[in-house]
Amino acid sequence: MNNGKLFLEIIKNKFIQIMSIYNYTKQQNCKLSDERYTPRYAVLPILKYIPKGSIVWCPFDTQNSEYVIALKEAGFEVEYSHIFTGQDFFTYEPKYWDIIVSNPPFRRKRQVFERCLNFGKPFALLMSNLWLNDKAPNQVFKGKDLELLIFDCRVHYNELNQVPFGSSYYCYNFLPKQIILEDIKVDKKSQSRMYKDLNFLTKC
Ligand SMILES: C[S@@+](CC[C@H](N)C(=O)[O-])C[C@H]1O[C@@H](n2cnc3c(N)ncnc32)[C@H](O)[C@@H]1O
Numbered sequence: 433m434n435n436g437k438l439f440l441e442i443i444k445n446k447f448i449q450i451m452s453i454y455n456y457t458k459q460q461n462c463k464l465s466d467e468r469y470t471p472r473y474a475v476l477p478i479l480k481y482i483p484k485g486s487i488v489w490c491p492f493d494t495q496n497s498e499y500v501i502a503l504k505e506a507g508f509e510v511e512y513s514h515i516f517t518g519q520d521f522f523t524y525e526p527k528y529w530d531i532i533v534s535n536p537p538f539r540r541k542r543q544v545f546e547r548c549l550n551f552g553k554p555f556a557l558l559m560s561n562l563w564l565n566d567k568a569p570n571q572v573f574k575g576k577d578l579e580l581l582i583f584d585c586r587v588h589y590n591e592l593n594q595v596p597f598g599s600s601y602y603c604y605n606f607l608p609k610q611i612i613l614e615d616i617k618v619d620k621k622s623q624s625r626m627y628k629d630l631n632f633l634t635k636c
Contacts, residue, residue, distance in 0.1 A: 466537040468589035469624030470558060472498045477614050478533060478556050478581065478601055479506050487511060489529035491521045492536050496625040499534055516629065522547065531555065531606070542568045545602070549576060554605040556581070561598040569602070577610055579603040584615045591623060 475498045482488060482503075490499045490512040503510045511526040513519035521536075521544065532555035536544040541563060548555045549572065561582075563569055569578060581601035588595050 469626040474587040579607040
């Protein structure tokens with residue numbers, strides 16, 4: 433492909449991506465409550481539990497997600513998908529993958545966990561500890577071992593640094609023990625590079 437064609441292809445792909453984000457957020461009435469992205473310091477602690485050679489699917493992530501970036505740096509093959517690019521987790525599945533790692537949308541937690549458990553493959557999903565107050569995890573994991581990687585400090589998803597809940601990885605068939613307590617090094621200035629995807633929508 434010559435340089436001109438390559439340039440047009442890049443512009444076309446960018447345009448498609450921007451329109452997908454625009455359409456998605458319009459459809460959501462610009463409620464961006466799901467758009468809380470995970471900082472790198474909350475991604476790193478899960479990496480050591482992923483078996484070498486796994487193909488990791490990040491189903492709520494773009495190329496700018498700290499999951500995608502850190503997993504690739506650690507040498508994993510990564511499949512990533514996101515509603516912005518028209519890949520709805522509830523209908524889309526990559527052809528090859530071994531394990532799911534991500535932070536899912538908070539608003540459809542129950543359905544996300546049900547679908548993950550139905551796949552029958554290992555997963556680790558970052559989720560609010562408040563969810564344990566709900567009956568949903570009890571019902572969804574009934575008869576299955578819910579594993580928890582519990583952090584000592586709260587994860588700050590944006591620059592406001594006012595997160596009213598702690599977060600843990602809710603896992604299945606993933607951790608060496610059912611409960612692991614882990615210290616994290618919080619860096620309140622660290623923000624996910626995935627916020628770049630939303631920059632142009634800030635005036636929405
Ligand atoms: C809590 S955010 C976390 C994003 C990213 N995984 C991270 O940790 O930085 C959840 C993301 O899932 C996206 N999302 C919502 N519904 C989705 C769906 N049905 N399929 C794929 N992505 C979805 C949201 O737009 C949002 O960007």
